[in-house]
Amino acid sequence: MEVFAASLIAVIMFDFSSGGLIVNLIVSIIMIAAVLATPIIFFVLSYKNRAKINHNDTEITANWGTLFYEFNNDKGLGSSQYYFYFFTRRILFILIQFLLQEWPIIQLSLNITLSVTNLFYLMVFRPFSEMILNITNCVSELGIMMIFIFAGINMMRISEKMHDSMDILLVVFVNFIMYVQMGSSVLVFGKNIVMIIKKRRNRIAPLYSNTNNIVNTSHQEKYVEKI
CATH class of the missing domain: 1.20.5 (Single alpha-helices involved in coiled-coils or other helix-helix interfaces)
Known part of the structure; x- marks a missing residue:
């Protein structure tokens, strides 16, 4: 969240007055793209390899095991997608803080909605195996x-x-x-x-x-x- 927020600040307050600021802007754009791509990549990776994940494939476990081992991967797609919701929720939270500063009531309402949605997800899907x-x-x-x-x-x-x-x-x-x-x-x-x-x-x-x-x-x- 901190990296995404800092990158957004750099883009919003962009300045071409020096080479260092231009490099900072380029790096910030790359970081924003990486953060936005993270939940999508995780969803695609876990969806394509769901059979291997459920059967504890040796290669998948060795390379990506830390992303899956603590979740109920054998109880449907929803239970195995905690990190997708985790990153998506935080991206939306940061965007709400930046884009809706002039509308605090709407900002607050959306934040509460995100929290209620995440609570609903946790209670219904119970994604953690523990x-x-x-x-x-x-x-x-x-x-x-x-x-x-x-x-x-x-x-x-x-x-x-x-x-x-x-x-x-x-x-x-x-x-x-x-x-x-x-x-x-x-x-x-x-x-x-x-x-x-x-x-x-x-x-x-x-x-x-x-x-x-x-x-x-x-x-x-x-x-x-x-x-």
Whole structure:
């Protein structure tokens, strides 16, 4: 988002007074084109290779696995297209901020609409294979929607005390979203550690039992020989 926003600023405020500014403009145009192409490329790539992705093709997993491994790729096209919606939503968000600065009500309404749409997508398609991430992303999106609502209330003619209350709520919700995201990472990490420990125990237990069986068998054979 930062690169896209900076590139848009460079294009909007273009200046040909020096060679450096011209180079900056050209680079900014290239960056804008790359950002706009990102969701399209991701959609085409994932759609064309959906069969290989579902069957964990070795080549696809080795080259592009980090783009797919955490999603429910076998539950339809919608569940596997999180990054397409992710990038598209952020591109639209930046464009709304730049193009609708003179119409704050429309700007705010579209931001809330984007948030509601993304929340609907997360709740219906549940794209993440890890349930913790599905829940925390929904909670975070609800928090983002509340931030937009509080920002809208702040734009109204309200008392100074009300403004202060809205500012406090904005800070609280921003921190809440950050802690939810960090907490989800910690929970997933902890869950994976527990799973690894359980797998190690399951590997050791059969080996231990087999060793006991061998020892018991040898004792029985020796006892038979004595008889």
